[in-house]
Amino acid sequence: MPELPENDPVVSKSYALHYAVAMVLLIASLFWALWDEGWAQRPWIAYQKQWKERYGAFLKTAKSKSARSVSDLEKDSDYQKLEQAARQADAEAKPHRDALQKQIIDLNAKILAVQNVFTDKRAYANAITYEIETDPSASGKKSKQKDLDEYKKKVWTVEYPDGHKEKYDFRQLEEKYNELKDERTKVSAELADVLKPVTEANNKVTEYVSAHLVDLTPSQIEGLQKKTSEWDPTIQQINVAEANIVDRCESCHMGIREPLKLTAASMTPKGQKRPDEYAQAFVSHPEPELLKIHDPDKFGC
Known part of the structure; x- marks a missing residue:
């Protein structure tokens, strides 16, 4: 075993202070790096936090002022005429609108009932059709076409929302599905025509308010408030x-x-x-x- 030197620094001297100083410096440099990364190099974060707070407060005040402006505007005779016309248009359209909306809801339910059956059947038929188109042999095509024809002759049952059931083969199922969708398109177009006078009357009210308000309307300011609060x-x-x-x-x-x-x-x-x-x-x-x-x-x- 070799002899130890007389003044071995590891044995004769403590390095605890050196280690402590090094540890403090390392921790200090860590916090400095975090501060530099999260704050010093990104001052825009502080700006955006201030923006969210200050703009939010500004919008709150602006909304109150806008509401007061709208309240004053609502006393204007021209505004009242437009508002009355909008209410009258809505009242006149309501019976027809409600009936058409109910019809669309019923059609949607029927379409869904047919679609639940038809989607799988159509997917299978399309898959067989693809195999027919890609089969290189004439006999293979003929065999698959026969299978497809037999498949389309099958009958499936559709249960409608009111509980009654109807049976369809593939062609009838497809026709029924398209028929219901066409009917829904027709009713939706009719509903759009019914709502057109209501929309036009409401647009006139909105345009009048926008033209006579210095700032935005309360609803527009609410949109800005939502955007700011979620920022x-x-x-x-x-x-x-x-x-x-x-x-x-x-x-x-x-x-x-x-x-x-x-x-x-x-x-x-x-x-x-x-x-x-x-x-x-x-x-x-x-x-x-x-x-x-x-x-x-x-x-x-």
Whole structure:
């Protein structure tokens, strides 16, 4: 056994402090790396979180203002005439509409009953037809054709929603299926004609409201609220390959293409005296009309 040196550092000296310092440095570097990856290199995450909070608050206020505007508009005599015409059109169409809708529901149920039987039979017949077309021998084709003809002569039972049953061979089953679908198409077209005056009257009301409101309607703002509440931070990128352009501006400038006018003041939280960097970033495009002819998705920012 070799002799140990007189001053063996492993035996005579403790390295606990060195290990402790190294461990602290490793842990510190780990947290620094996580911070750098999750925050320092991705400032747009903070912007989008602020956007979700501030724009949500703005929309809540905007919806209240819009509701008040609609309430005032509803007192207008022209609006009341259009609204009355829409209600009258709906009332006149209701009996015929309800009857046609019931007829369509009944037809759908009948189609489903026939389809449940016909789908498998048609699939089998199509498979045999394919074998006939691809069989190289004449005798094979003849034999398979005979099998197909015999198969199509079979009779199957369809049970309809009202409980009564009917028997059909393949040809009758196919004819019944197509007949029901054609009838449904005809009734649906008739329903569209019945609803046309109602739709036109409602569109006139909607157009009048849109033309006389400065901002969006409450229902339109609700759509924006839903979109904003469901938003998760994600990088927004425009890639125009033809021009070799990659823009990520809207990852922070979230309000550029929003349909409501956004200012730095409106994006500033209550109680805060001056707009901060977030409020400045969330404003609308200074020339929104320009976006109609200069689509960022086609030309970049």
